[in-house]
Amino acid sequence: MSETTVAVPQRARWAVTAYFVSTGAALGTWTARIPAIKQDLGLDDGQVTLALFAVAAGSVLAMQAVGHLADRFGSARVLGPAGVAMAASLLLPGFAGSLPLLLVGLLVFGAGHGTVDVAMNTHAMQVQRSYGRPIVSTFHAMFSVGGLLGAGVGALAAHASISAGAHFAFVAAVLAAVLLLARRELLPAEVRAPSESSPRQRGISPGILFLGVLAFFCSVGEGSMADWSPLYLHDVLETSPAIAAVGYAVFSAMMAVFRFLGDFLVARLGPVLLVRCCGAIAGTGLGTALLLHHPVAAIIGFALFGIGLSCIIPQVFNAAGNRDPNRSGRDLAQVSTLGYGGLLAGPVVIGLISSWTDLSIGMAVPAALALLVALSAPAVRPR
Template sequence: MATGAALGTWTARIPAIKRDLELDDGQMTVALFAIAVGSVLAMQFVGHLADRFGSARVLGPGGLVMAAGLLLPGYAGSLPVLVGGLVLFGAGHGVVDVAMNAHSMQVQRHYSRPIVITFHALFSIGGLLGSGAGAVAAQLDVPVPVHFTLAAVALAVLVEASRRRLLPAEPQEAAEQNRGRGISPAILLLGVLAFSCSLGEGSMADWSPLYLHDELRTSPAVAAIGYAVFSTMMAVCRFLGDRLVARFGPVALVRTCGLIAGIGMGAGLLAHHPVAAIVGFALFGIGLSCIIPQVFSAAGTRDPARAGRDLAQVSTLGYGGLLAGPVLIGVITHWTDLTTALTIPAALALVVALAAPVVRPRP
């Protein structure tokens, strides 16, 4: 939840930071890219640390770096300082992202039942809380430094309180030997699935409002509904996901979710009507909701001794999709139109459905 709240806090105040620093769109793009750079760089080493020392020992410091990294953008007086702060913030987020997914695998083994999707649901709830609080702060015209300071303190307290309840490192996690340095074909395929789903999620964030407004000629208020419905359905369905995994198994769930996402989105685009499009975005959110958690679960349980590194590799490819999605949609839109471009996330969801057997647990 802390990770989602941190990202939601930052996102809600982007317009204020852009205004205060008098940045143009190009400069703001550089700043936004800095978060991804920090995250991807951190993911290259955090997996080894989590495997060697235990995910619990990595989570605490990573969470504090993430909280501290939120302070610097709030007090930044220039673009270079903002970029540096966001690299640090992204690095903290990358560390926590990998370590918390590795730790969730350990917790799930103790529970002896699926619980990973619920953790991802809490991430979504944290994002809603962070962005909601940020919207209130923006409405009340709370200065960004004051807002980010309060948020950073609250996050640090939450991280410290959570750290005390984490499980100790398991024997194979602490005594892990340096084996299997490369990426296995199975982990690569899981990374492709993560890339495909993240590409769809990134595309929805940036292009669903424009599709409704520019292509279907809706009002700005209606255009905002598309991504809101997508995000809400994703969060709600994640609270149901673990029960579905327990009952039907991960392969059946991922296959069904991929079909719902691909067919629902595709049908909504073909109808070329605002109501159909919003329903299609909702179905796309329902479909994507449980896939990424199952992809991470499969990566983290293939070999508990190197769960951190496998998760880091899959997470890196997932971030690639999140970054590439909006760009790819934009490029294709120049060649054709936005309706055609948005069929790509729908098609990739169908590919995920076909590749669902890769998430089957190893015997």
């Protein structure tokens, strides 16, 4: 194999990495400045919730269309303009002067985020096929790194009293420049002829639906950790606010670290055994911590839950994206949509159960779902 042939996949890998980092950074940028935008526009909690749903709605709606575009024209052709559009869309919520304008801006931003999310995961499958070995988990780890970068820069901007508009404009310019450079190194578009599949094939297949359910289960746990782990430590275990914040930080850190190890682990264990072990670690770790009812046990349990969830979603996406290369974009879009639904539904479900019983029982739901994922691990076996 010539040096040029080897270099092309390597450059494409760095290009896709840039998209994952940038997408995480864009989302982290918006999240970090929610308090500032809330104050500037005089929003109440209900209006902030509406704004968050606008981002989710834009993402889900875009995911329904972009999968077909990626399959028809090639993920590279979609990813190039979509990345720049996502970066530019940050300007809309940054300079929104009223709630209606903010909602429109966030709907557009969410659409850009959802479009890039599906297209970059589709292209990641193409790059992985050119490598011939697992590399997808590292991409997902870099998304987490991007989120931390976006949130960190946002915290510095808030500390320096920089307006959200000026901050978003700076980030948008940087991300657009990075993605314009990255698009040059993407692999050539895998152009597909228009599909002549049967009506059943044009819908969601049972296998993809099941993978989407697994993504939903994992995302329920991830969303629940973000919203309820601090409250569990503070309200149920009666820790200080500082200790309460540690739980989610440990969960996030362990998830990011073990995603970097995911490609090594799947190459050694295979996807089925890896998902089975990860689901068991997540479910038993969190479940045992809830039974012990102690702050130290809870923090360790949250760490184990992060370790367990870290490698599951990348393998679910990998199985969906490689199930049928001709439908990779559409299959990933369907799995991503169900996964996004889990992020939205998880905190609500935990809240409802907790209101009927108590938070300890509510927090047991993600543990039980993780054990179900462990039992369902054969679904990620390569075809």
